[in-house]
Amino acid sequence: MKYIMTDNPKEQDIIEIRDNLIKYNLSHIELKHVKPIVIIVNDENANKIGGISATTHGNWLEISFLWVDEKLRGQKIGLKLLQDVEEEAIKRGCKYSFLDTFSFQARDFYIKSGYKEVLTLDEYPLTSKRHYFVKQLIVAK
Template sequence: MKYIMTDNPKEQDVDIVLNNLIKYNISHIEEKEVKPLAIFVNDENENKIGGIIAETHGNWLEISSLWVDEKVRYKKIGSKLLKNVEAEAIIRGCKYSFLDTFSFQARDFYLKLGYKEVFTLENYPITSKRHYFIKQLIKSR
């Protein structure tokens, strides 16, 4: 065997690793369909002033990005985006939501909207923290 370390991997080498991992994972996961989900907010001039990027997979909504332009923050745009993406995820059959945020971003925002912090990476990447959250979208009966 030969181990090769590089800080400039070839795209085809990365694809081999990712595609084989995906193939293996899919063979062990019940729900194979991952569906993208995004909501954008435009101002009166059709400029993007906010958006949320996510995907749904089985019981889970995974939010990868939520952004609101600094000029329009604190006007409930972020809350509306989050509530709307959660509502669509419920329609798609999701019961839970997952996301992460940095300590300099929106930790308190997510806590206020019902997310529970389940894990924190300290000193990430050097002095910040990375917070991981989940939320139960559909309450058990």
Template sequence: MNYRLTESPSPQEKDEIFRELLRYNLAHLENKDARDLAIFLEDESGNKTAGLIGDTHGNWLEVEYLWVSEKMRGRKIGTELVQKAESFAMERGCKYVFLNTFGFQAPRFYEKLGYVEKFVLKEYPVSGTRHYYTKSLVK
């Protein structure tokens, strides 16, 4: 056997490792029903001006990406996207939300929406911060 270090793994190599880890994880998770969730705001031409990407798994919604174009910021669109995702997740039986954001992105935005900071990764990637949040959807 040989260890091989590469700075440019192929998409197939990344996918192979991901598939094997997923196979292992699914054998040990009590809920295997992970489902994608995406909400887009599109203009009249079908161009995306904002969007949220995440997935639901058991009791949890994980928000992976939230983006609002520069020209659409300040109109509460980010708030609406998060609220729509939370509502949809509750319809799927989710009780909680998990997400993370860089310090230069939106920590205060999420806190205004009721998210509770659980952890801050400092000096990430060099001098910044990455913030990890959760929120209970159960009233």
């Protein structure tokens, strides 16, 4: 065996590692369908001013990115994006949502939106914290 370490990997190497891990993981998971959700907000000139990117997998929504242009924050654009992606996830059968954020980003926003913090990594990368959240989208009756 030959081990090769690099700080300048080829994109194809990363894709191959990811794809092989996904293939292995899916062989052990009962629900194999992962489906993306992307919602984009454009201004009147068709410029992107916000958006959210997520995937649904079984009964989980995983939010990857939520962004609103800094000049437009505080106008509930992010809240609408979050609510819309959660609503679509519920239509797809999701019961839970998962996301993470940095301490300088939107921790309080997610708490106000019903997310519960389940893990915090301190000193990430050095002076920040990384917060992990979950939310129950459908309450059991």
